[in-house]
Amino acid sequence: MKNIAYFVIKFWIRTSLHLYFGKIKIDGLSNVPLKKPVLFLPNHQNALLDPLLIAVDCNRKPYFLTRSDVFKSSILNKLFELVRMIPIYRIRDGRATLKHNELIFDKCANLLGNGEALLMFPEANHNLERRVRPLSKGFTRLLFRALKQNPKLDIQLVPVGLNYSSATQFTDEVSIYFGKPIALNELFIVADERATIENIKDKVSLSLQKLTTHLSEENYDEKIAKLNASKPDYLNPIETNKIIKDGKYFYGTHELKYKNGILNRLIYPFFLVGNLPVILLWKLWLKPKVWEPEFTDTLRFALSLLVFPMYYFLLFEIFNYYLGWSSGLIIIIGLFLFNWIYVKCSRR
Structure with missing residues (x-):
C-alpha cells in the first residue's frame, strides 16, 4: 500500500513540477548507477524544491535527509515519511538535538548497506548565491558509518548540479546535471581518516563546481552583477563557467542568447x-x-x-x-x- 501511495504522490509531484517550471533540463542521467548504493550530493539553493526535482527524475527511489525544523506537524510528518524524507539535526536546532543524528546515521548506513539511494546536501545549508560553498564533513561521517558496518560496500557518490535561471521568480527554468559517479573506496587513504575526509570533500567539491555556475567568494557581489549583465544561459553551467574562466564577462565582450520575455x-x-x-x-x-x-x-x-x-x-x-x-x-x-x-x- 505504501508503494502505491509513494508512486501516486511521486507522479503528482513530478507532473506538477513539470507544469510549474517553464523548462526542466536533465543532463547525465545515464551516470546514475541503478544497482549500487548511491549517495546523491547536490549543491543547495532552492530549499525543498532541490530534493524534489532530483528525487522525481533520478531513476532511483532515494531517501533524502532534510533539515529537522520542517518536521513540526504530525500530519505532515506522515507525508514526509511516505516520500522518504529523513530529518537531520543541526546546531541551530539546539545542541541537545544533535544526539539524534547518531540514530539517523545508523539508519542511513543500513539503507546504503541494503543498496538503497540517499540524497544529502554536503554544503549543509542553502543559499541563492551561484557558487559551491565549503562542504561540511557531516556526509563523510555517514559514509564512514556505512563502511564500518560493511567494509566491502561499493558506495557510489553522484554529484548533482542544480541550476536555476532565477530561483525566486515565476516563471523559472532549471537544469539538473548528474555528474559521473565517484567510487568511495578509491578515495580512501589507508590509516589516515582526516586525509580521507579532505580527499572526499575536495573530489566532490571540484565535481560540483563543474556542474553548476561557480563564482569564487571574493568580490562575489561585483562578479555576479557583471555576469548577470552579460545575460548568460544559467541552464548551461559548462558554458557559463567557461565564460567565468575566460574572464570575458568582465568586459562585456561575450553575450549569450537571452530570453527577452x-x-x-x-x-x-x-x-x-x-x-x-x-x-x-x-x-x-x-x-x-x-x-x-x-x-x-x-x-x-x-x-x-x-x-x-x-x-x-x-x-x-x-x-x-x-x-x-x-x-x-x-x-x-x-x-x-x-x-x-x-x-x-x-x-x-
Missing part, C-alpha cells in the same frame, strides 16, 4: 485575470510569510500543488451550474492549456 508581457494580463484568486492568495497571504528568500519558490510551488486542483474544480462547478457540464469542461481545459502554454513560453 516579450510574450510574457503580452499575455500576462490574461494569465492574471484567469488565475486572480490564486495569485491574490499568494501575494497577499503566503508571500508575506516567506521567512527566507530560499523558500520563496518552495512555498509558491506548494500553493500551486494544492490550490490549483481545487481552483479548477470550483470553477468547473460554477460554469457547470450556469452553462452545463460540457461548456464548463471546455472552459476549464482551455484555462489549463492556456496556463501551461504561458508557463512554457513566457521566458522564451
Whole structure:
C-alpha cells in the first residue's frame, strides 16, 4: 500500500513540477548507477524544491535527509515519511538535538548497506548565491558509518548540479546535471581518516563546481552583477563557467542568447485575470510569510500543488451550474492549456 501511495504522490509531484517550471533540463542521467548504493550530493539553493526535482527524475527511489525544523506537524510528518524524507539535526536546532543524528546515521548506513539511494546536501545549508560553498564533513561521517558496518560496500557518490535561471521568480527554468559517479573506496587513504575526509570533500567539491555556475567568494557581489549583465544561459553551467574562466564577462565582450520575455508581457494580463484568486492568495497571504528568500519558490510551488486542483474544480462547478457540464469542461481545459502554454513560453 505504501508503494502505491509513494508512486501516486511521486507522479503528482513530478507532473506538477513539470507544469510549474517553464523548462526542466536533465543532463547525465545515464551516470546514475541503478544497482549500487548511491549517495546523491547536490549543491543547495532552492530549499525543498532541490530534493524534489532530483528525487522525481533520478531513476532511483532515494531517501533524502532534510533539515529537522520542517518536521513540526504530525500530519505532515506522515507525508514526509511516505516520500522518504529523513530529518537531520543541526546546531541551530539546539545542541541537545544533535544526539539524534547518531540514530539517523545508523539508519542511513543500513539503507546504503541494503543498496538503497540517499540524497544529502554536503554544503549543509542553502543559499541563492551561484557558487559551491565549503562542504561540511557531516556526509563523510555517514559514509564512514556505512563502511564500518560493511567494509566491502561499493558506495557510489553522484554529484548533482542544480541550476536555476532565477530561483525566486515565476516563471523559472532549471537544469539538473548528474555528474559521473565517484567510487568511495578509491578515495580512501589507508590509516589516515582526516586525509580521507579532505580527499572526499575536495573530489566532490571540484565535481560540483563543474556542474553548476561557480563564482569564487571574493568580490562575489561585483562578479555576479557583471555576469548577470552579460545575460548568460544559467541552464548551461559548462558554458557559463567557461565564460567565468575566460574572464570575458568582465568586459562585456561575450553575450549569450537571452530570453527577452516579450510574450510574457503580452499575455500576462490574461494569465492574471484567469488565475486572480490564486495569485491574490499568494501575494497577499503566503508571500508575506516567506521567512527566507530560499523558500520563496518552495512555498509558491506548494500553493500551486494544492490550490490549483481545487481552483479548477470550483470553477468547473460554477460554469457547470450556469452553462452545463460540457461548456464548463471546455472552459476549464482551455484555462489549463492556456496556463501551461504561458508557463512554457513566457521566458522564451
